[in-house]
Amino acid sequence: MEKSNKNKIIIGAAAVLVAGIVVIAAILVSRQQKEKRYYAQLQNARIYITNMDYDSGVEAYKAAIEINPEAAAAYIELAEAYIDMGDYTEATYTAELGSLKSGSRSFEALMNKLDEIRDRGEVVAIDVADGKENRALDEVRENISVRYGMIENAANFCYQEYVNTYGSATMSKTSDEEGYRAKFQGFGGYAYFKNTSENRNVIDEATRRPAKNAKPYKVVVTSPDLLFVGYGESVSKARLGQMFGIDIAPVYDELQKKYFVEFEYMGCRIRLETDEKGNLADEPVLELYPLNLIKEDWVEEETETEETEEVETFTLGSFTYTYDVTSIVIMGENIGDLSPLSECKDLRELVLISCTVNSLEPLSGCSSLEILDLRRTTGFSDLSPLSGLSNLLYLDLHSASDVSDLSPVMGLSLKLLHTCETGITLEQAQDYKEAHPDCEVWYDNHTI
Structure with a gap:
């Protein structure tokens, strides 16, 4: 046996x-x-x-x-x-x-x-x-990248998460077809909600309030700066294809009389207005459509409603934020004091375009900061507060005319550094590129 x-x-x-x-x-x-x-x-x-x-x-x-x-x-x-x-x-x-x-x-x-x-x-x-x-030779590099956080939020955020992140919403009904448009206090765009035959409880028609776990069927981004880091005046077809990993094939919309490209990316169907060749249009329509409209796994804590009223907030420019904010985008405002940001330990993205600020000193406490976009922002010159931000990857100083000394950030391993139209010299920019060869460094409107 x-x-x-x-x-x-x-x-x-x-x-x-x-x-x-x-x-x-x-x-x-x-x-x-x-x-x-x-x-x-x-x-x-x-x-x-x-x-x-x-x-x-x-x-x-x-x-x-x-x-x-x-x-x-x-x-x-x-x-x-x-x-x-x-x-x-x-x-x-x-x-x-x-x-x-x-x-x-x-x-x-x-x-x-x-x-x-x-x-x-x-x-x-x-x-x-x-x-x-x-x-003729075209410009072959563009210092532009996708704000992945924006797409991730559009794909995943339900109504209450928008409120918790950006503040209260003003609701207005645009049409029976489009439903209700929400303008959240600190969000640079619009979120659209409506009831459908598949999802009948998205929004309460009587109160004009979406269900807390309902996701907008469409998010409209009002400026390319909110979707792209380093956006200037356009994005080429090649760069769009590279960033999203797709072949750009624009289709003409007979109703809107415009060209669009559509594709799925990070849980959204993305619709971007382009010209007939596939380059991002001037002042384009930018729309994000979440693929899943109900956040099944979202659970409200029992004390959340009461606690929300007591959450400490701060004001920056004309916007109000909570201290756990992860993204701030402000354009064209006289902000002055940035001191509330010193307590924003979760802040990953700060975009201040064409603003005025007194100093960057409060940013030294923003240990999670990855993207800092200060294009055309003035009132500061010292970059020393950024020297300890080890997570910083993108620093855009285009037309930040008061900045002339790059030495404080020489120890940072950036992926993109934009120094065009500043007081920073070519020698300084070259020194940074030599120390960090993998970084895309811009000077005088071209890469080094």
């Missing part, structure tokens, strides 16, 4: 081993087939490019990338093809995407080449299938 059991164990182990070998072999075969298809597309692309058929070559490179998005070769050769075609925006986007997806350091030489082309500002004559044409 004992011998029989041993035989069964041996047979079972052998079966498992054989099955494992079969699985491994299948994986290896699959990888080999994938690699074979990848290199076949790569070879096709090279033949097309050699024969000056750039359109077919680009499509073949894209097909190779689709087969293996983590391999560097197709990205590099596609970017080189775009350079030959004079499309430096697509070349830069392809190179940066390839570097991100593959994790390869082989893109460094390519990016240096693009930087040199941009710095020369030359016009390149090229041969394409339809003849010769001249194309």
Whole structure:
């Protein structure tokens, strides 16, 4: 009996081993087939490019990338093809995407080449299938990134969370189709609520108040500055595609007579107005549609209503906030004293555009701060209070004309530093770039 059991164990182990070998072999075969298809597309692309058929070559490179998005070769050769075609925006986007997806350091030489082309500002004559044409060099870098916190909040916040974060709301009915529009005290946009056949209890028609766990079906952002860090006057098609990881394909809206791109991202359906080429339009419509309209997991604490009345608040400009605020966006106000911010330990984003302030000293206590946007803000010159903010990633000083000394922030590892139209010298900006080569440093309206 004992011998029989041993035989069964041996047979079972052998079966498992054989099955494992079969699985491994299948994986290896699959990888080999994938690699074979990848290199076949790569070879096709090279033949097309050699024969000056750039359109077919680009499509073949894209097909190779689709087969293996983590391999560097197709990205590099596609970017080189775009350079030959004079499309430096697509070349830069392809190179940066390839570097991100593959994790390869082989893109460094390519990016240096693009930087040199941009710095020369030359016009390149090229041969394409339809003849010769001249194309001027476009700006290939944009110091813009997405405010992920804004999208995350739009996707997840219910009515009561908006109230808790931004303050009370003024409700108004816009139309039967759009429902009710909420303007929260400290929020730079509008949230729309309405009852539907699927969700009949979103809002009380008698009191015009949404249910506490109801989420707006639409959030309208009133300024691109609220959705993008470092927004200037526009965002290119290439940069939009890069930031959201999508192919930009604008569709014309016959009703609104405008072009839009729509896509799903971080729990929202996002709708952005663009021009016909896919570049973000001037003063665009920016809409976020949460995919899930009821916050099932939200539970109100029994004492929350009573405690809400007693929560300590502070005023900054014309806005009122609680001390646990995570994001503040103010534009065009004479703020003066920032001292209440010294107690805002959870503040992650502070955007003060075209404002006046007395000093940045209170910010030394904002230990969670990641984004500081002070474009066109004046009244301060000393950056020393920022020196200990180890979580700070984005510092935009564009046109903060009183600032002339960058040395206090030399120890910070920023991802983006904007020094255009300040008193900061080129030498200081270059010193920072040398100390932090991974940071995107801007000076005199171009990157260093």
